[in-house]
Amino acid sequence: MTNEKVVLAYSGGLDTSIIVPWLREQHGLEVHCLVADVGQGAGELAGVEDKALASGAASCEVVDLRERMLVDCAWPCLRALSIYERRYLLGTSLARPVIAEAQVAHARRIGASAVAHGCTGRGNDQVRFELAYQALAPDLTIVAPWREWSIRSREDAIDYAAEAGIPVDVSKTKIYSRDRNLWHLSHEGGPLEDPGSAAPDDLFLLTVDPRDAPDEGVEIELGFEAGVPVSLNGTTLGPVELVETLNELAGQHGVGRADLVENRLVGMKSRGVYETPAGTVLLEALTSLRALTLERDTARQAERLAIEHAELVYTGRWFHPLREALDLFFAKVTETVTGTVQLRLYKGSVTPLSTTSPCSLFDESLATFEESDAFDHADATGFLRIYGLPGRVAARVRSEQAATTGVS
Numbered sequence: 001m002t003n004e005k006v007v008l009a010y011s012g013g014l015d016t017s018i019i020v021p022w023l024r025e026q027h028g029l030e031v032h033c034l035v036a037d038v039g040q041g042a043g044e045l046a047g048v049e050d051k052a053l054a055s056g057a058a059s060c061e062v063v064d065l066r067e068r069m070l071v072d073c074a075w076p077c078l079r080a081l082s083i084y085e086r087r088y089l090l091g092t093s094l095a096r097p098v099i100a101e102a103q104v105a106h107a108r109r110i111g112a113s114a115v116a117h118g119c120t121g122r123g124n125d126q127v128r129f130e131l132a133y134q135a136l137a138p139d140l141t142i143v144a145p146w147r148e149w150s151i152r153s154r155e156d157a158i159d160y161a162a163e164a165g166i167p168v169d170v171s172k173t174k175i176y177s178r179d180r181n182l183w184h185l186s187h188e189g190g191p192l193e194d195p196g197s198a199a200p201d202d203l204f205l206l207t208v209d210p211r212d213a214p215d216e217g218v219e220i221e222l223g224f225e226a227g228v229p230v231s232l233n234g235t236t237l238g239p240v241e242l243v244e245t246l247n248e249l250a251g252q253h254g255v256g257r258a259d260l261v262e263n264r265l266v267g268m269k270s271r272g273v274y275e276t277p278a279g280t281v282l283l284e285a286l287t288s289l290r291a292l293t294l295e296r297d298t299a300r301q302a303e304r305l306a307i308e309h310a311e312l313v314y315t316g317r318w319f320h321p322l323r324e325a326l327d328l329f330f331a332k333v334t335e336t337v338t339g340t341v342q343l344r345l346y347k348g349s350v351t352p353l354s355t356t357s358p359c360s361l362f363d364e365s366l367a368t369f370e371e372s373d374a375f376d377h378a379d380a381t382g383f384l385r386i387y388g389l390p391g392r393v394a395a396r397v398r399s400e401q402a403a404t405t406g407v408s
Contacts, residue, residue: 003028003029003030004029004030004112004113004114005029005030005032005058005107005110005111005112005113005114006023006027006029006030006031006032006112006113006114006115006116006143007032007033007034007103007106007107007110007112007114007115007116008020008023008031008032008033008034008057008115008116008117008118009034009036009099009100009103009115009116009117009118009129010033010034010035010048010052010057010060011035011040011044011048011118012035012044012045012047012048012051012052013044013118013168014154014157014158014161014168015118015119015120015146015157016033016118017051017055017161017166017168018151018157018160018161018164018166019116019118019145020033020052020055020056020057021055021056021164021166022145022149022160023116023143023145024056026148026149027143029114029143030058031056031057031058032057032058032059032060032061032106032110032112033052033057033059033060033061034060034061034063034102034103034106035048035049035052035060035061035062035063036062036063036065036095036098036099036102036103037062037063037064037065037066038065038066038069038095038098038099038181038182039066039069039180039181039182039183039240039243039244040180040181041180044180045062048060048062049061049062051166051167054166055164055166059110061106063102063106065095065098065099065102066182066240067238067239067240068098069094069095069098069181069182069183070182070183070239070240070243071239072097072098073094073095073097073098073318074094074182074183074239074243074279075227075228075239076327076330076331077090077094077309077310077313078227078228078229078279078282078283078286079227079228079286079327079330079331079333079334079337080302080305080306080309080310080326080327080330081283081286081287081290081302081303081306082306082309082310082313083283083306083310084262084310084311084313084314085260085262085263087258087260087262088258088260088262088272088274088314089183089184089258089274089276089279089280089283090310090313090314091179091181091183091184091185091186091274091276091279092124092125092179092181092184092186093124093128093313093314093316093318094181094183094313095179095181095183096125096128096129096132096316096318097128097132097318097319099129100115100128100129100132100133100136101132101136103115103133104132104133104136104137104140107137107140108137112140113140113141114140114141114142114143115133115137115140115141115142115143116142116143116144116145117129117130117142117144118145118146119144119146120146121144121146121147122264122266122268123264123266124264124265124266124314124315124316126144126146126147127265127266127315127316128315128316128318129316130142130144130316131316131317131318131319131320132316132318132319135319135320136319154177154189176188176189176190176192176203177189182240182243182244182247183243183276183278183279184274184275184276184279185205185206185274185275185276186272186273186274186275187199187203187204187272187273187274187275188270188271188272188273192271192272192273193271195261195271199259199273203273204257204273204275205275206247206251206256206275206277207250207251207254207255207256207257207275207277208251208252208253208254209254210253210254210257210347210348210349211254211347212254213252213253213254213346213347213348214252214253214347217253217344217345217346217347218249218253218344218345218346219342219343219344219345219353220232220233220246220249220281220342220343220344220345221233221234221340221341221342221343222281222282222285222340222341222343223236223339223340224285224286224289224337224338224339224340224341225338226331226334226335226336226337226338227286227290227330227331227333227334227335227337229242229282229285229286230242231340232245232246242278243278244278246277246278246281246282247277247278248277249277249345250277250278250280250281250345250350251275251277253345253346253347253348254347254348255277255280255281255345255348255349255350256275256276256277256278256279256280256281257273257274257275257348258273258274258275258276259271259272259273259274260272260274265314265315265316280350281343281345281350284343284350284352285341285343285352286337286341287352288341288352288355289337289339289341289355289357290302290334290337291355292339292355292357292360292361292362293336293337293338293339293357293359293360293361294333294336294337294361295361298333302329302330302333305326305329305330308322308326309323309326309327309330312326336357336359337357337359338357338358338359339355339356339357339358339359339360340355340356340357341354341355342354342355
């Protein structure tokens, strides 16, 4: 592959910073860095192009993928109420498809024959990137340095960076592996590798400690159209502005923290601490709105398929036909999920207060206990006899068998 071009998914962090010189030294590749702005913040993006070039890259391009990530990835998962193992809101998983897609597109533009990533050999992200590459550009060679080089730890990587003269914002005494985008911020490594130890207070960056949150909660109103958030407190906002605003507001009230041990795709258990302020509020609101607007059988089926959808997203099968088919299902299901939800944010909690919708299936005349009750209670007699028929038959058979055998 000597003198050929490779497009590296570059973040400017420890791993991708040392990959640039390594690709040149070990493979003789001309390295072109692609930096995806998925909402990691100006601090992480500041000077990233100069840093890449100083590390030996032939070029570095920054592309804004924030809205694309939300519209194409976050909103479909939101419509599905997709949560992995009941607690993880799939923040890292959501960004990988659009990054890989942009990476492949850039490789096509510059005539590169390979793509590369900085994922370790025991994590989930290698799968997410590489399944996307295979689906979008099976002809491109994939280079995964963590599966080739002799570096085996963060400490080794820091030493390599020092030898190469590459400055990195990490130390051996405070090592966290962080991934940030507009949807979430994840923390792994360091003291978090011991599930028996509480996460340090200084770990969190997006959310205040709920104990230190304001003593007065705040009430907000979210508006949805066909399962997609469109407004906050009566003001229509674009996807990026809505999530940014809600992240700040929910974060101020300590909303959106999750500390869990999850099952990685490769089989091991891994502890992660996640901050997802806006996502937590949006999911709670949409859950209430769906309860009001979906009829029972559809709602139950949606709940079952949400587990499968989350599994597909978590395990990197974003471009799999089944994931795409499930998205069509959830888009159809949520056509009537339109309305507003009022919620209270208070010291780490988010509580729905009221839900209204022009597509509401709630009929007060049927549900009320007052004189306006329109439900004919006499209808329940026949219903209960039919509904209880299987149980009555089974009880009769057991009784007859007991009389014959003497065994109850």
